[in-house]
Amino acid sequence: MALQKRSILNRLVTEVPEGLPVTSAWLGERLGASRQLVRAYVQNQWLANPCRGVYVRNLDKLTWLTALVGVQRVAGLSCFPGGVTALQLLGYAHYLPMGAGSEVVLGGTDAPPPWLNRLDLPVSFRALGRRLFATPDSGLVPHPVPGLEETLRVPSPPRAMLEVLSEVEDEASFTAAYELFEGLTSLNPTEVRALLLDCTHIKAKRLFLLMADRAGVAWGRKLEDGEFDLGSGKREVVRGGRLNRRFGVTVPEGFHD
Numbered sequence: 001m002a003l004q005k006r007s008i009l010n011r012l013v014t015e016v017p018e019g020l021p022v023t024s025a026w027l028g029e030r031l032g033a034s035r036q037l038v039r040a041y042v043q044n045q046w047l048a049n050p051c052r053g054v055y056v057r058n059l060d061k062l063t064w065l066t067a068l069v070g071v072q073r074v075a076g077l078s079c080f081p082g083g084v085t086a087l088q089l090l091g092y093a094h095y096l097p098m099g100a101g102s103e104v105v106l107g108g109t110d111a112p113p114p115w116l117n118r119l120d121l122p123v124s125f126r127a128l129g130r131r132l133f134a135t136p137d138s139g140l141v142p143h144p145v146p147g148l149e150e151t152l153r154v155p156s157p158p159r160a161m162l163e164v165l166s167e168v169e170d171e172a173s174f175t176a177a178y179e180l181f182e183g184l185t186s187l188n189p190t191e192v193r194a195l196l197l198d199c200t201h202i203k204a205k206r207l208f209l210l211m212a213d214r215a216g217v218a219w220g221r222k223l224e225d226g227e228f229d230l231g232s233g234k235r236e237v238v239r240g241g242r243l244n245r246r247f248g249v250t251v252p253e254g255f256h257d
Contacts, residue, residue, distance in 0.1 A: 008033050009046065012057070017148050019061030021070040021119065024053050051118035064104055064123045065145045067116060069152050075113050078136055080153050082107025082128050083167065084180065086160035089143060092183045107155060107163055109136045131200070132166055133159075138198045139191070157184055158192045158208075165204040165211075171238050171252045174207075178255075181211040189222040196223070202231035206247040213246075214255060 011031050016022055027033040041047040048059035056062050071079050083105040087093045106112060106127045117125060139159030142151035155163060161181060168174050199205050205228055212220030234248045241250035
C-alpha cells in the first residue's frame with residue numbers, strides 16, 4: 001500500500017504542473033487517488049484546496065491562464081479566452097490593461113465549470129454567450145502559458161476580431177473595435193476567407209469587411225464581398241448613425257459611403 005501511495009504521489013508531481021487546477025474526480029480517475037489520500041496530500045501541503053473539489057500544486061502559481069488550461073485539459077471543455085482578451089494575449093491590444101480587476105472574455109461552445117468562478121483570482125469572467133461559427137474549432141491556435149509546458153487554445157487574430165465585432169452595439173464599441181482592427185495589418189487572406197465562410201454571425205461579417213475596406217489593409221483587397229453570406233436587409237449597429245449602403249449597416253459619422 002505504501003508503494004502504491006508513493007507511485008500515486010510520483011505521478012501527481014509528474015503529471016500535474018504547478019499552478020494547474022485539477023478536480024477531485026480527475027485525481028481519482030487519472031491517478032487513482034482516493035478522497036482520503038487527496039485530503040492527506042492537502043494536510044501535507046502537496047496540494048492546496050482553493051475551493052471545493054479543486055486542487056492545485058503550488059497555489060502561488062495559479063493564474064487565470066493556468067486555470068483556463070485546467071478547464072480545457074481537465075474538464076475537457078471548449079472554453080477559451082475570446083474577443084478582446086484573445087487579442088490582448090496575442091499582442092494586438094497593448095494599451096488595454098490586464099491587471100487586477102480586469103474582465104476576461106470567454107469564447108467557446110461550453111460554459112465554464114462552476115469552480116472557475118470560485119477560484120480566488122484577480123479577474124472576472126464573462127462568456128460571449130453566442131455561437132459564431134458553424135465549425136466550433138475554426139481558427140483556434142495554441143498559445144504558450146508562462147510556467148507551463150502545455151499550451152492554451154485561443155482564437156487566431158481574425159477569429160478574435162469577429163468575436164469582438166459580434167458585440168459591437170453602439171458608437172463607443174464600434175470605435176474601440178476599429179482601433180483594434182487597424183492593428184491587423186498582416187493577416188493571411190486564405191485564413192480570413194475560411195473564417196468568414198464559416199462564420200454564421202451576419203453583423204460581425206459585415207463589420208469585418210467594412211473595416212477591412214476602411215483600413216485599406218492589403219489582405220482585405222483579396223476578399224470579395226460576394227463570396228460570403230451577408231444576409232439581407234439593414235442592420236442598425238449604431239443607433240442614429242448613417243447607413244453604409246455597401247454593407248447595409250449604420251455606422252458613426254465618417255464611416256458611411
